[in-house]
Amino acid sequence: MWYPAIRSALFALDPERAHQLVLEGLRVAGGTNVRIPSHTPVECMGLRFPNRVGLAAGFDKNGTAVDGLGRLGFGFIEVGTVTPRPQSGQSRPRLFRVPSAGALVNRLGFPNDGAAVVAARLRRRRYRGMVGVNIGKNADTPLSGAVDDYVECLRAVRSIADYIAVNVSSPNTSGLRALQGVEHLEPLLRALLEERDRGAMTDGNRPPLLVKLSPDLEAEQLGEIVALFKTLPIDGVIATNTTIKRDSDRAVARIHQGGLSGAPLRSIALGFVRELRDSLGAVFPIIGVGGVDSPVAARAMRDAGADLVQLYTGLVYRGPSLVRNCIRAIG
Numbered sequence: 001m002w003y004p005a006i007r008s009a010l011f012a013l014d015p016e017r018a019h020q021l022v023l024e025g026l027r028v029a030g031g032t033n034v035r036i037p038s039h040t041p042v043e044c045m046g047l048r049f050p051n052r053v054g055l056a057a058g059f060d061k062n063g064t065a066v067d068g069l070g071r072l073g074f075g076f077i078e079v080g081t082v083t084p085r086p087q088s089g090q091s092r093p094r095l096f097r098v099p100s101a102g103a104l105v106n107r108l109g110f111p112n113d114g115a116a117v118v119a120a121r122l123r124r125r126r127y128r129g130m131v132g133v134n135i136g137k138n139a140d141t142p143l144s145g146a147v148d149d150y151v152e153c154l155r156a157v158r159s160i161a162d163y164i165a166v167n168v169s170s171p172n173t174s175g176l177r178a179l180q181g182v183e184h185l186e187p188l189l190r191a192l193l194e195e196r197d198r199g200a201m202t203d204g205n206r207p208p209l210l211v212k213l214s215p216d217l218e219a220e221q222l223g224e225i226v227a228l229f230k231t232l233p234i235d236g237v238i239a240t241n242t243t244i245k246r247d248s249d250r251a252v253a254r255i256h257q258g259g260l261s262g263a264p265l266r267s268i269a270l271g272f273v274r275e276l277r278d279s280l281g282a283v284f285p286i287i288g289v290g291g292v293d294s295p296v297a298a299r300a301m302r303d304a305g306a307d308l309v310q311l312y313t314g315l316v317y318r319g320p321s322l323v324r325n326c327i328r329a330i331g
């Protein structure tokens, strides 16, 4: 009811400034009792999720507002993408709204405080839902050094993350998506699984490892990734990240560089999740994300085969009531 007024005020501001204000408000609001709507908890990847609706990566990159975001009802929150060293990301402007399409375009390029700082912050959280940490590589790390960057991030966050998402699909870090090629992906995932299991021997924390994919993958590449998931003990997949395709809308097509999210991504993401469910079988854990901006869209993502659902852009356009409405629709 009240969100349209707040939204008008926020949309009058530069998108990144508006986002910072919202995060700051949520950080301040987060100080007190954090209650998550009690629904039937969902078991997935050996974890107990209070409900199926989560916040997608990139909204709270530094984990500063997890407690406040938890108050919106999310059953899980994915923090990051974090990189080993702090970095400032690409030059501004780098976040754009396309209200006529219910979309955002971003080319932020992982601005973040660095994995160790974010891990220390998350250790102090009061939020009782699941917290995933999404990891990546620094912009100035060459592809040949990528494995070391991811392993360093995993080492920093392993003991405080409920799950770890390996981001090889953001379009705004040069070369990152090349890591989806199995010749890169296999050694990367093997190194991460090994490091995770080695660390677990010291303290017992063995968070599930998920891979986040791009909707722009060619069918052949996706087939190779699916085959890889059947040979490695990967715990789940997150689909999808933003798209660099611009088929949908003239207003969207005007903003050339960056990843597109929101309503124009929905049918692409649904098709991608459906394909993954068909090829990975009935029990492989899938987190579906892309264009979920209503209970109907959340239900469609579940029907496509997602065990859990995330959203980001829908929250910007529809406001916080979207979270509870989606929980009501899909539990």
Ligand SMILES: Cc1cc2nc3c(=O)[nH]c(=O)nc-3n(C[C@H](O)[C@H](O)[C@H](O)COP(=O)(O)O)c2cc1C
Pocket (backbone or CB within 6 Å): 056, 057, 058, 059, 061, 080, 081, 095, 104, 106, 108, 110, 134, 167, 170, 212, 240, 241, 242, 260, 261, 262, 263, 265, 289, 290, 291, 292, 310, 311, 312, 313, 314
């Ligand atoms: C401004 C913005 C920043 C994002 N940053 C990240 C990120 O750092 N890491 C990541 O894996 N995904 C990132 N994403 C992608 C989202 O997590 C999600 O996959 C995508 O936006 C599709 O969901 P949506 O249509 O509900 O927004 C970002 C999305 C937006 C809009």
